[in-house]
Amino acid sequence: xxxxxxxxxxxxxxLCSIIVLAPMVYTVSNSFMNTxxxxxxxxxxxxxxxxxxxxxxxxxxxxEAYFQMLLSRPDYLxxxxxxLWLTVTIVCGQIVISSxxxxxxxxxxxxxxxxxxxxVIVMMMMPYQVTLVSNFIVLEKxxxxxxxxxxxxxxxxxxxGVFLMKQSFxxxxxxxLDAAAxxxxxxxxxxxxxxLPMSKPGLGSLIIxxxxxxxxxxxMPLVLLGDRSQYPLSIFLAQIATDNMSLGFSCSVLxxxxxxxxxxxxxxxxxxxxxxxxxx
Amino acid sequence: xxxxxxxxxxxxxxxxTVRYPTxxxxxxxxxIKRNSRVGLWFALPFLCGFFLFYIIPFAVSITYxxxxxxxxxxxxxxxxxxFASSAFQLAAINTGRFILVGVPLVVAVSLMLxxxxxxxxxxxxxxxxxxxxxxxxxVASVAMLVQxxxxxxxxxxxxxxxxGIPVQSWIQSDWAFVLLILLYIWKNAGYNLVLFLAGxxxxxxxxFEIAMLEGAIGWDTFxxxxxxxxxxxxxxxxxxxxxxxFKSFREAYLLGGDIPHKxxxxxxxxxxxxxxxxxxxxxxxxxxxxFVVLAALVFWLYKANRxxxxxx
Numbered sequence: 001x002x003x004x005x006x007x008x009x010x011x012x013x014x015l016c017s018i019i020v021l022a023p024m025v026y027t028v029s030n031s032f033m034n035t036x037x038x039x040x041x042x043x044x045x046x047x048x049x050x051x052x053x054x055x056x057x058x059x060x061x062x063x064e065a066y067f068q069m070l071l072s073r074p075d076y077l078x079x080x081x082x083x084l085w086l087t088v089t090i091v092c093g094q095i096v097i098s099s100x101x102x103x104x105x106x107x108x109x110x111x112x113x114x115x116x117x118x119x120v121i122v123m124m125m126m127p128y129q130v131t132l133v134s135n136f137i138v139l140e141k142x143x144x145x146x147x148x149x150x151x152x153x154x155x156x157x158x159x160x161g162v163f164l165m166k167q168s169f170x171x172x173x174x175x176x177l178d179a180a181a182x183x184x185x186x187x188x189x190x191x192x193x194x195x196l197p198m199s200k201p202g203l204g205s206l207i208i209x210x211x212x213x214x215x216x217x218x219x220m221p222l223v224l225l226g227d228r229s230q231y232p233l234s235i236f237l238a239q240i241a242t243d244n245m246s247l248g249f250s251c252s253v254l255x256x257x258x259x260x261x262x263x264x265x266x267x268x269x270x271x272x273x274x275x276x277x278x279x280x
Numbered sequence: 281x282x283x284x285x286x287x288x289x290x291x292x293x294x295x296x297t298v299r300y301p302t303x304x305x306x307x308x309x310x311x312i313k314r315n316s317r318v319g320l321w322f323a324l325p326f327l328c329g330f331f332l333f334y335i336i337p338f339a340v341s342i343t344y345x346x347x348x349x350x351x352x353x354x355x356x357x358x359x360x361x362x363f364a365s366s367a368f369q370l371a372a373i374n375t376g377r378f379i380l381v382g383v384p385l386v387v388a389v390s391l392m393l394x395x396x397x398x399x400x401x402x403x404x405x406x407x408x409x410x411x412x413x414x415x416x417x418x419v420a421s422v423a424m425l426v427q428x429x430x431x432x433x434x435x436x437x438x439x440x441x442x443x444g445i446p447v448q449s450w451i452q453s454d455w456a457f458v459l460l461i462l463l464y465i466w467k468n469a470g471y472n473l474v475l476f477l478a479g480x481x482x483x484x485x486x487x488f489e490i491a492m493l494e495g496a497i498g499w500d501t502f503x504x505x506x507x508x509x510x511x512x513x514x515x516x517x518x519x520x521x522x523x524x525x526f527k528s529f530r531e532a533y534l535l536g537g538d539i540p541h542k543x544x545x546x547x548x549x550x551x552x553x554x555x556x557x558x559x560x561x562x563x564x565x566x567x568x569x570x571f572v573v574l575a576a577l578v579f580w581l582y583k584a585n586r587x588x589x590x591x592x
Contacts, residue, residue: 009396010403016393017410020466023425024417042428051438052428101326108319116327118582122575123334125519127526129551130567133560134337157329160523187318208415216419218530219548223555237420238534241427252421259416267409274474 024256026056031249034062038246065250076240076247080254083232086148087214087258093156094210095203102165102202103191107177117166124159128219136223146226155214161206168202168273169195204269211262215255338571344564354561362565370542371550371566378461378528378546383521386465390472390517391510395502397473398480408477412470422463423534426451430459451535457543463531468524472517479513480506515585522577 030038033055041055069076104110105117123131135154136145144150172195180190196203216234225231233255241248263270348354362368393411397404429435430450437447448455483506491505529548532540538553539545547566554563 013396013407017407020410020414023422027421051433051441052435053438054435097326100322104319104322108322110319122578125523125574125578127548129548130570131334131338133555133563134341135333138333138337154333157326157333162326212415218533234418234420237418238423241424248424252418255418263416271474274478
């Protein structure tokens with residue numbers, strides 16, 4: 001009885017997994033088709049009448065799309081590099097700022113810190129557009145609109161990161177910090193040599209979630225970067241996809257690789273970290 | 281700004297440590313209270329940016345809502361005109377509808393999957409990774425696939441026409457809403473699932489054993505043991521799910537641009553379009569309304585959560 005229901009649930013979970021993985025598998029397999037094959041199956045005057053056909057397995061495995069993307073023009077690699085350094089800069093900033101603030105909200109409460117933390121939670125929930133105009137006005141005052149700093153600076157002060165770090169620091173018993181304090185460690189030493197190494201789950205989740213958010217940003221660059229040539233891969237990708245589909249698939253794979261690697265590397269930390277993030 | 285000093289009276293450690301009481305919510309039993317002035321210094325870098333880029337300009341933008349274009353005091357006329365405009369009403373209704381449909385669905389799906397994974401131990405780590413993986417898929421790639429499959433000449437229509445079923449204009453019809461909801465569930469179920477799994481693992485086995493001894497089976501155990509014990513996780517899942525409904529705007533934008541089909545025209549489109557038209561007053565009214573509603577929601581969830589934690 002028990003065994004039978006287990007088999008049934010395993011079958012059900014496998015079916016769900018197939019649905020969940022389908023988009024990624026489809027993108028990767030289509031990236032190994034050459035332009036002709038893509039046109040044959042998806043173009044308006046394809047051999048299959050006016051509709052696109054479902055086409056999962058390539059007729060001939062071809063690296064043409066990858067060659068085009070990597071070698072024929074520098075654009076795609078430049079965009080990729082743009083996105084990468086923007087994202088890495090933002091995530092590094094978030095780690096420093098969020099750890100300091102999270103430590104303060106968790107272990108060094110000061111007068112008003114509870115109210116401030118409530119404000120952080122409220123801001124964390126807001127859609128980006130709510131603070132869009134506010135952001136724009138300040139950045140314009142500093143003459144930063146149109147520069148990369150306009151995207152980087154506001155993203156570094158990431159409410160969700162502060163929230164995440166605070167929750168994961170809350171899980172560390174105060175006795176540990178007290179012991180270090182008695183041994184003469186300063187607060188900054190306690191944070192960097194004791195608390196942070198103990199909060200790998202929180203850090204890991206911050207890195208994954210911050211990375212994904214920055215890597216996929218759409219709204220901010222559209223408004224805050226003036227020049228189309230500055231757009232990161234996340235926006236450029238949408239354009240490529242409409243212009244040249246086979247390149248769209250291969251660029252999708254390119255755009256998928258960094259977040260996938262970060263995700264696989266920090267997955268265990270993310271799962272642990274999500275466990276701590278429950279509201280208290 | 282310095283908090284008053286007070287000697288601990290009810291501490292477990294009867295030492296002479298000086299204590300700086302900071303808030304009524306402070307946890308009991310912590311004995312060495314380190315200098316809380318340092319705390320402000322640690323939070324300062326964040327608070328500077330947070331106030332500079334978000335809070336202060338947002339407060340300034342609230343004043344725009346009471347002004348006309350020529351900086352004259354306008355009273356509530358901006359509010360009246362925005363609330364009466366059909367674009368705002370459509371956007372507000374759609375945003376609310378997306379939350380009311382999407383959040384319960386994603387919670388139900390992820391709760392069901394987590395219950396299955398919780399029982400099914402072998403391979404559950406692999407399934408967990410698979411269900412989390414949509415997180416890493418770039419939004420633009422997802423949008424491209426949706427175009428491939430659901431544009432007027434897309435794969436779905438080709439299959440429908442083969443079967444002799446009338447074709448649909450998926451992205452430019454009410455189906456766009458359904459597509460967006462499905463994408464939302466696909467993307468977010470994994471994260472919620474992990475939250476629920478963590479909640480399930482924290483429930484002591486004894487509860488299930490007692491329930492079994494009392495003769496509870498299947499649904500009863502779920503209804504009277506699992507669900508009440510999961511309530512703390514549920515609150516956070518709800519908060520995160522609401523946050524993530526707003527992120528669906530990215531998909532909506534990449535699929536429909538500035539003016540998508542009216543079934544997926546949400547408040548973010550309204551704000552964005554007013555920004556493009558430099559209509560700050562209307563934009564700020566919408567932004568401030570979202571802020572008020574969400575702040576009230578967070579407050580209510582926070583209070584409800586505290587009540588539940590005290591019950592347990």
